[in-house]
Amino acid sequence: MVEDVEATVQDRMKRRDALARKSPPLVWIILDENVLLRPIGGPEVMREQLALLHEVALMRTVTVQIVPQSSDYYLGLEGSFNGLTMEAGDLAFVEAPGGGRIVQSAPEVRDFGIRWARICASALPWEASRDLMAQAMERFA
Template identity: 45%
Template sequence: MSGEKFGKIIGVVRSTVSRLESGELRLDEKQAAALDQHFATSGHFLRLLTYAKLGHDPDWFKEHVSYEARAFLLKIYELALIPGLLQTEEYARACFEAAGVEDVDAQVAARLARQKTLERSPRPLLWILLSQNVIEWPVGGPEVMRRQLGHLLDATRGSDAILRVVPRTTGATIGLDGAFKILSVAEGDVAYTEAHGGGRLILATQEARQFGIRWDRIGGNALPKDASRSMIEQVMEDMR
């Protein structure tokens, strides 16, 4: 079957079919259902897709970075650490050394290289929610952390960024379940969840939408922008 004909079945252009064949893109639930209907396979493709999502894919982080590099909007929620896109070299090094990785220099260089996505024109919009723990835990020591917080404030000062802190006084929130990010690209939204030993990339539209709702619910408990920045500045002062 030609790529063009196959694309008509699942509602995409031929170039998208090529990207699906190469593994650059993956079938979503709507496309799998369209295949099942066309071939009368009684939900076979949809079942395969479901089982595939339950497994771990070591390329998820790499694929997530490719989405990150072209996203026009990044919604990030962090429970414990400064987002990788906004980490200083000292802070990143302290994280990798604590994790006991084999080649710290290579990992630091890779993390800093990812930050070039913030140099794009136009720069992607950054909407960031941080747990209060993120700004108070002195990763690398007080001086390293103070410089990191200063960098965080500088990098989110423009009109293309929103930085808000979720205070501990909020109590229990859905955000205690863990960190995640939502990446908005031309094709739609995808989500990425953090986890020890590797995360998970969510491409299904409906599931990614649920992470958007989760992000909004966490944001409902966050301090306003100005109050958040004032809290960070106070933490920096206390670290002197």
């Protein structure tokens, strides 16, 4: 459980600001469709959040893909992680309640790259994913 909600929100807002920089990072996000359907915070909050997600998905440096509910088991169900490609090398960050861990070992980072590719293979193309986001927004209108 997050103790300082306000600080957590401010940290996330700062990360979002990175997308508006002169040289923004390339971001590729894969989400499970259930994220679009679970009414956390109520209909108004969900609509606002989905509208923001849809807006971000239209940015030239951002790709958002959705794994549909119709998919059977896929590797993303085993837990979330972030892959980071930097000049100094690739890393992965495995998320967990209360924190996570940074993965630096080349073989383990490569395994996360393979896992990522397999998760992407389960996701809808970006156009269909954006359409699904728009449909989800309408549900919360």
